[in-house]
Amino acid sequence: MQVRAENISKRYASMAALDDVSLTVGSGELVALLGPSGSGKTTLLRTIAGLEVPDSGTVFYNDRDTSQMRIQDRGVGFVFQHYALFKHMKVMDNIAFGLRARKKNKPKEAEIRRRVLELLDLVQLSGLEGRFPSQLSGGQRQRVALARALAIEPSVLLLDEPFGALDARVRKDLRRWLREIHERTGHTTLFVTHDQEEALELADRVVVMSKGRIEQSATPDEIYDTPATPFVFSFIGESSVIPVAVGNGRATLDERVIDLDVGTLPDGPAQLYLRPEDVAMVTDGGPGIPGLVVSTRRIGGMRRVTIECGLARHRIEFDAPAEIPIANSQRLQVRVIGGRVYGAGSEGYGTEKLAASATSDFKWAKAEGWLDR
Amino acid sequence: MTAAAPDGARRTSWRRRSVLPGFNLTLGYTLAYLSLIVLIPLAALAIRSASLGWTEFWAIATDPRIVASLQLSFGAAILAALVNTVFGVIVAWVLVRYRFPGRRWLDAAVDLPFALPTAVAGIALATLYAPNGPFGAFLEGVFGVKVGFTSLGVVVALIFVGLPFVVRTVQPVLEEIDRETEEVSATLGAGRLRTVTRVIMPGLLPAILTGFALSFARGVGEYGSVIFIANNLPFQSEIAPLLIVIKLEEHNYAGATAIATIMLVISFAMLFVINLLQAWSRKWFGHD
Numbered sequence: 001m002q003v004r005a006e007n008i009s010k011r012y013a014s015m016a017a018l019d020d021v022s023l024t025v026g027s028g029e030l031v032a033l034l035g036p037s038g039s040g041k042t043t044l045l046r047t048i049a050g051l052e053v054p055d056s057g058t059v060f061y062n063d064r065d066t067s068q069m070r071i072q073d074r075g076v077g078f079v080f081q082h083y084a085l086f087k088h089m090k091v092m093d094n095i096a097f098g099l100r101a102r103k104k105n106k107p108k109e110a111e112i113r114r115r116v117l118e119l120l121d122l123v124q125l126s127g128l129e130g131r132f133p134s135q136l137s138g139g140q141r142q143r144v145a146l147a148r149a150l151a152i153e154p155s156v157l158l159l160d161e162p163f164g165a166l167d168a169r170v171r172k173d174l175r176r177w178l179r180e181i182h183e184r185t186g187h188t189t190l191f192v193t194h195d196q197e198e199a200l201e202l203a204d205r206v207v208v209m210s211k212g213r214i215e216q217s218a219t220p221d222e223i224y225d226t227p228a229t230p231f232v233f234s235f236i237g238e239s240s241v242i243p244v245a246v247g248n249g250r251a252t253l254d255e256r257v258i259d260l261d262v263g264t265l266p267d268g269p270a271q272l273y274l275r276p277e278d279v280a281m282v283t284d285g286g287p288g289i290p291g292l293v294v295s296t297r298r299i300g301g302m303r304r305v306t307i308e309c310g311l312a313r314h315r316i317e318f319d320a321p322a323e324i325p326i327a328n329s330q331r332l333q334v335r336v337i338g339g340r341v342y343g344a345g346s347e348g349y350g351t352e353k354l355a356a357s358a359t360s361d362f363k364w365a366k367a368e369g370w371l372d373r
Numbered sequence: 374m375t376a377a378a379p380d381g382a383r384r385t386s387w388r389r390r391s392v393l394p395g396f397n398l399t400l401g402y403t404l405a406y407l408s409l410i411v412l413i414p415l416a417a418l419a420i421r422s423a424s425l426g427w428t429e430f431w432a433i434a435t436d437p438r439i440v441a442s443l444q445l446s447f448g449a450a451i452l453a454a455l456v457n458t459v460f461g462v463i464v465a466w467v468l469v470r471y472r473f474p475g476r477r478w479l480d481a482a483v484d485l486p487f488a489l490p491t492a493v494a495g496i497a498l499a500t501l502y503a504p505n506g507p508f509g510a511f512l513e514g515v516f517g518v519k520v521g522f523t524s525l526g527v528v529v530a531l532i533f534v535g536l537p538f539v540v541r542t543v544q545p546v547l548e549e550i551d552r553e554t555e556e557v558s559a560t561l562g563a564g565r566l567r568t569v570t571r572v573i574m575p576g577l578l579p580a581i582l583t584g585f586a587l588s589f590a591r592g593v594g595e596y597g598s599v600i601f602i603a604n605n606l607p608f609q610s611e612i613a614p615l616l617i618v619i620k621l622e623e624h625n626y627a628g629a630t631a632i633a634t635i636m637l638v639i640s641f642a643m644l645f646v647i648n649l650l651q652a653w654s655r656k657w658f659g660h661d
Contacts, residue, residue: 098561
């Protein structure tokens with residue numbers, strides 16, 4: 001089933017949780033709603049489920065207006081971060097709850113049992129039907145919650161931070177497993193997360209949200225490779241930000257030209273966003289930006305190096321091969337081989353990163369009102 | 374464990390090592406305190422009534438007037454506790470679930486029966502429910518029911534004093550129930566009624582039983598408010614605690630303690646059953 005939210009707005013007190021948001025989830029699609037806390041992603045999910053009533057806008061299920069539909073009749077499988085299992089019911093009764101609550105086409109008790117056992121098999125919890133939720137681990141509880149949602153044969157599956165309360169290892173396992181379940185059952189699925197890695201790995205399409213608006217909606221590759229806004233750039237993956245000047249269709253740092261396409265940006269101050277892989281150390285003696293090494297740390301097979309460069313001592317992080325020895329206070333040259341330039345008017349994300357960079361950045365951020373968020 | 378094990382090792386077998394200090398001190402204090410306040414007086418009661426001897430004790434226990442008063446005391450207490458359970462849960466529900474002007478005042482008013490001297494409550498109730506009082510006249514005129522100065526008046530007084538017990542035990546548990554389980558129940562297709570009976574109530578059951586037990590226990594022991602609203606006629610509206618006072622006034626101490634002992638045994642047995650029910654409900658519904 002296709003789910004379509006049109007021009008949804010919702011305010012809490014004076015704050016806009018959702019500001020004229022429109023989103024379509026295609027039939028059988030697996031979509032991630034990604035954003036920091038307070039970005040409105042959970043509100044959007046709950047509005048689609050019918051747990052929240054929007055101030056304006058409409059949610060359609062397959063072109064059917066849902067505003068007059070009772071939540072009980074919507075056929076929504078909803079999974080909460082903290083499982084929301086019925087503590088006083090055994091796993092069997094938890095999963096059977098939706099089937100037993102049916103008024104029309106309620107299956108016979110033997111049929112319900114058969115289906116519950118089938119679902120338990122699907123979520124790999126066979127044999128645990130007689131347990132109470134308190135006797136299960138977090139990961140097992142979340143699987144029960146998913147089985148319970150799947151039991152009603154939902155037309156859409158909505159998951160609110162489904163792995164948020166689990167530890168890192170279980171989270172990874174469940175992520176892969178959820179993808180498999182989705183491929184087997186083919187439900188239209190929308191899930192909320194603040195973990196960009198989770199969103200990029202799991203989803204067919206990622207919708208990045210900030211301050212009640214959608215920043216970008218694209219495939220994981222597009223989100224990572226061509227972030228539409230500085231916010232998306234800095235929210236996904238690691239990034240350094242340095243102020244540059246745009247003039248004559250070129251970006252310059254302290255009058256050194258940076259070899260990047262600046263598109264149609266007007267002349268004036270701009271921000272250069274760099275990922276660690278967008279910067280390379282110059283080893284062949286060619287031209288580059290001189291920098292002073294501030295710190296190095298080992299990340300897997302690479303060495304993450306932080307340097308200060310330019311007159312205002314902007315910090316840039318980049319990855320160098322681990323076999324090249326680099327020491328603190330060493331001077332070296334780097335070359336920008338990627339990254340994106342955004343006009344000064346557009347907004348980014350991540351006050352920590354700004355606070356860590358040079359003071360001029362800090363003042364600029366303050367003037368833009370970022371730090372008050 | 375062998376008999377040769379050192380004393381210290383044996384002690385740790387039932388007392389787990391803990392970083393919290395003061396186990397010996399606090400346990401000693403607890404035992405001494407409980408003995409002084411609860412156990413010794415109860416033992417004295419039993420010993421005193423034992424001085425009667427079996428035949429005499431049995432004669433008192435089967436005296437029709439005493440049996441009638443015990444029936445009234447326990448019957449009215451159970452009835453009042455049942456009424457309080459139903460309406461106390463509703464009051465707690467309203468106080469927890471809805472936000473409305475005056476909620477805090479209402480919340481505070483629930484404690485009034487706790488705070489009010491029971492004699493004051495008795496006089497107030499008697500004034501209202503007396504045949505010429507506003508409620509009493511209405512009930513008698515419209516339904517032909519006499520409340521004031523009858524056994525029904527006893528039930529009304531016990532409902533009054535017992536209400537806060539149910540509300541105050543159910544309220545915190547109700548507050549703990551998170552909204553998400555209800556939301557999940559709705560998404561799974563359960564209507565409001567099903568959500569309340571299948572999802573919310575089972576979690577509340579232990580608290581409701583506790584509230585019932587407390588309200589009942591309070592009702593059995595209530596004296597002050599009841600004697601004002603009941604006319605205290607033998608076989609009609611005479612409660613057991615009043616009979617104890619009457620015996621005491623007749624300097625029949627043995628008789629008084631005998632009635633007290635019977636009340637103690639019945640109360641103890643009922644609380645025991647309620648506790649069993651509670652343990653069962655906890656286990657059945659997977660608490661702890």
